[in-house]
Amino acid sequence: MATVVTNVGQAIPSGRMIGATPTQAEPKQIGWGTSAGTAAVADTTLFGEKALDLTATTGSRTAGTSSQVTTTLTNDTYQVTGTLTATGAGTVTNAGLFDNGTIASGTLYVKGDFTGIGLSSGDSIAFTFKVKFA
Amino acid sequence: MRITGTSPNLFAMSDVIAGQAVSATLEITVTRANGLVEETIIVECAVPESEPKEA
Numbered sequence: 796m797a798t799v800v801t802n803v804g805q806a807i808p809s810g811r812m813i814g815a816t817p818t819q820a821e822p823k824q825i826g827w828g829t830s831a832g833t834a835a836v837a838d839t840t841l842f843g844e845k846a847l848d849l850t851a852t853t854g855s856r857t858a859g860t861s862s863q864v865t866t867t868l869t870n871d872t873y874q875v876t877g878t879l880t881a882t883g884a885g886t887v888t889n890a891g892l893f894d895n896g897t898i899a900s901g902t903l904y905v906k907g908d909f910t911g912i913g914l915s916s917g918d919s920i921a922f923t924f925k926v927k928f929a
Numbered sequence: 930m931r932i933t934g935t936s937p938n939l940f941a942m943s944d945v946i947a948g949q950a951v952s953a954t955l956e957i958t959v960t961r962a963n964g965l966v967e968e969t970i971i972v973e974c975a976v977p978e979s980e981p982k983e984a
Contacts, residue, residue, distance in 0.1 A: 798955045798972045907955030907972045917962025927952045
């Protein structure tokens with residue numbers, strides 16, 4: 796199991812630096828997937844990304860809530876939280892943050908994999924992503 | 930922080946946090962449809978391939 800900031804995701808913070816209203820969208824769109832694999836920095840997609848209906852491969856991601864939190868130094872960590880509730884059954888194995896709310900679009904910023912969690916319709920997973928900056 | 934919000938409220942480059950993201954974690958809590966909270970998993974950042982790993 797691993798959680799990584801992807802190589803393509805490394806461009807997102809620098810893009811957010813530019814302008815009062817950066818053209819780089821905030822990477823707070825939460826996606827999940829149902830295929831196996833270990834997250835790696837070269838990844839650009841989730842493993843078998845699905846919609847809230849875990850049998851569907853198209854649709855929307857869920858916008859998370861972002862904030863600054865403290866891990867070591869004050870406000871050194873970017874945090875996104877969000878809860879995804881399944882509307883169709885499946886086993887969730889990985890999740891990530893994107894800068895776009897549509898499945899199969901956008902840039903993958905953070906990705907994490909974990910032991911598969913079988914969900915029935917109505918079950919939910921609350922995600923908390925944290926990226927700590929030096 | 931420049932990464933949050935549509936119009937980030939941090940403007941001065943001198944105030945921007947230096948360096949790259951160095952670690953990421955993902956916390957997961959599963960709640961069943963009946964309200965039962967089952968488990969919390971924390972997945973830490975992977976060890977970079979360039980760093981030595983324990984035998």
